[in-house]
Amino acid sequence: MEDTETFAFQAEINQLLSLIINTNASDALDKIRFESLTDKSKLDSQPELVIRIVPDKANRTLSIIDTSVGMTKSDLVNNLGTIAKSGQRSLEALQAGVDVSMIGQFGYVWESHAGGSFTIRKDVKGEPLGRGTKVTLFLKEDQLDFLEEWKLKELMKKHSEFISYPIYLWTEKTVEKEISDHESEDGEGAEKEEEGKVEEVDEDKDKEGKSKKKVKEVRHEWELINKQKPIWLRKPKEVSKEEYGSFYKSLTNDWEDPLAWKHFSVEGQLEFTAIIFVPKRAPFDLRVFIMDNCEELMPEYLGFVKGVVDSDDLPLNISREMLQQNKILKVIRKNLVKKIKRILCFSKNIKLGIHEDSQNRRKLADLLRLKRKGYEAIFMVDAIDEYVVGQLKEYDGKKLVSITKERLKLEDESEEDKQKTEEKKQSFENLCKMIKNILGERVEKVVVSDRIVDSPCCLVTGEYRWTANMERIMRARALRDNAMSGYMASKKIMEINPDQGIVEELRKRADADQSDKSVRDLVLLLYDTALQTYGFSLDDPNSFAGRIHRMLKLGMSMDEDDTELVDDIDVPPAEENKIEESQMEEVD
Known part of the structure; x- marks a missing residue:
């Protein structure tokens, strides 16, 4: 039996168990390379500076072999036997001129079972290691995935992709080759001596009638892992x-x-x-x-x-x-x-930066590419835009104003235009009152618009309240603040277009008969379509669908005897009811 010496760790056992040991093969290879600059004979025993990794599934071991400087017996005791070695003392030793070279006697084996001690013995087996160090890890049953080729490649790519020295992995390759009968007989004895082993054989015949076999053979070879070089150093x-x-x-x-x-x-x-x-x-x-x-x-x-x-x-x-x-x-x-x-210039990410990074907000705003049409109107369609405009109040000296909110002034009107606008407001005053009575609590007020061009009506929100898009975003939040929602999600303001044919016809019918039920149904339909058009959620999709169906029947001159008018009673939106109930609960 070889001469084995036992040493105690110079630290508590819990320190040992909690320590992650990194075999710093790269640093050790650096050291032997520096030594060889002044003494080329240092590389005589092994001129190649490499790191090799050998997984052995049969014995459940993982070996890391390098051709580095190695360690002497005293180095094994001092460096691997002391868990927390003082860096200050090592520095003092360097300044005092102490020889800390690891070049020396080779052929010792350091071994530990994660207990309170370790052993050092001479390598009597005579493994042909040469110069360098070999670290062998014996893996437990639940850690055998570290012997898998994919796992080792993943770890090396993550942590050692840019190591200066080549890292080779002992890999297993399956090669399929086709051989004839006589080749199989001639090579039968030789195949037994080869490293590869036959996994399966498929037999086939060619046109000449000769039998051929497809042989799958497992071979082992070294594969270079770190092919990429650190180009940032150039x-x-x-x-x-x-x-x-x-x-x-x-x-x-x-x-x-x-x-x-x-x-x-x-x-x-x-x-x-x-x-x-x-x-x-x-x-x-x-x-x-x-x-x-x-x-x-x-x-x-x-x-x-x-x-x-x-x-x-x-x-x-x-x-x-x-x-x-x-x-x-x-x-x-x-x-x-x-x-x-x-x-x-990645728009959504830059917009997130405007919301989060107050220090660079103004510079990031310059990177936004925004689409304009006619007036200086900017179309902002991403969900994150609501947060952006909440933080970016103005840009390049210009105040940002939402066109989906009230009190929007596009340009200064002349006295003549102001007079015409006032006349239109007076002529549509009765219709505005009638629409407000029909919609009830759904809207805050109904006014004549000076912003709409083609649509019969639009829905806008208060100047300091949420926009339709923001309201939809906040409704989607599972843990939203109902009190805040009740305050910020204000009642909508309906603006009607006096120059639109549908609105003009409604005005005539309203002036002719205040109790016309078709006017009521048309107003509710206009309101629902405006909700959809301007980004709000429908309060009652079933009633909306029913009104569409009735309009289809009227268009096709069908009998409406079986159809009942709905929404005869003004009911506030379901969501607003929930918010009010929540507020009352909080007050209680």
């Missing part, structure tokens, strides 16, 4: 368009080239290098690639931007994976936002 002039495209696709798994990118470095008190990409398509989900999801580096409204940030000034905690909270992140975030604003 100067932008030295990187081609194809390299940027390839890097972007590898980084984001996108199938298209990026729409635009920005490769830049920031120097001064803080130094970092970054490449940011804008995809061609708007994102299906808003995610940030940096550190899985680093909100400190990228605001939420720029979540569609992909990229990498590399900085030597970022401090790391013991796990070497999570960035500590510090002011450096805020400085990097500010620079990233500044660069991105110069190269992009």
Whole structure:
């Protein structure tokens, strides 16, 4: 039996169990490379600097092998036996000139079962490791997915894609080949010696009648994992368009080239290098690639931007994976936002930025592309636009006014136009009163409009109340504030168009007979269609459908004997009833 020594850990066992051990093969390879610059003989035993990963499902082990500097026996005790080694003491040792080189005697095995101790023994098995380190993990039954090829590739792509040294994975490939009978007989003995094994055989015959077999053979080979190189470390002039495209696709798994990118470095008190990409398509989900999801580096409204940030000034905690909270992140975030604003125009995301980012609100407003027609009317159709105009009260010295609210003045009228408008209001005064009586609590008032061109009527809201779109958004919220809804969702104001034929005919009928039931039905139908046209929700869809059906029957001269008029009683909208009840409950 080999000579085995047992040592106790210089830390509590709970510290050991909670520690995530990262085999820093890349740093160890850096060290041997630096040593070889002054002494080329250091690479004689193994000139290639690589990292190899070998999953073994049969023995449930995962081995990580590198051709790095390795460790001496004392290094195994000091570095792997002490959980929390003081960085300050190591620094003092360097300043005092203590030799901390890991180059030395090889051939020791460090082993631990996650208990309170570990063992060190000489490697009497004589494994042909050469220079370097081999770490073997024995996996539990519930952790065997770490031996799967897809899982290992996923982890390496996430954490080690840009390691400077090649990382090879021992993979299993299934190859199908076609052989004839005599080839099968001749190669039968040789196949037994080959590594690959036959999984299944299909037999077929060709035109000459010779029997052929399709053999599926499992082979093992090394596959290079980290094919992408860290192009952000090079100067932008030295990187081609194809390299940027390839890097972007590898980084984001996108199938298209990026729409635009920005490769830049920031120097001064803080130094970092970054490449940011804008995809061609708007994102299906808003995610940030940096550190899985680093909100400190990228605001939420720029979540569609992909990229990498590399900085030597970022401090790391013991796990070497999570960035500590510090002011450096805020400085990097500010620079990233500044660069991105110069190269992009994704409307919904920019609008979200206007709502959330008060510091950059005015600059972000310049990026909006807005559609105009006739007057300086801007069509804003996204749901988020309601939040945008709530924060962006004016732009370039011009006050933003909603045309769906009352008191809209398009232009100054002449005295002649004012007189004509006043005459129209007087002639339609009776109709306005009649419509108000028919609609009752549904509307606050009925007035003659000077904004409508083609429609017979429109519905607008109070100047300081929710628009139709905002009211619909707030109604869709499951946990809305009913008290706020009752206050902000004001009664609608109906404006009628005096120059429209339908309204003129209604005026004539109203003047002729105040009790004409057809006028009542037409008014209710106009109100319901206006609700639909101007973005409100129907109070009673069934009654609306019934009125449409009656109009169809009248148009086709059908008998209405079986049809009863509905809505003879003024009933306020169901939603408003709910709001009032909620308010009374809250008062009680």
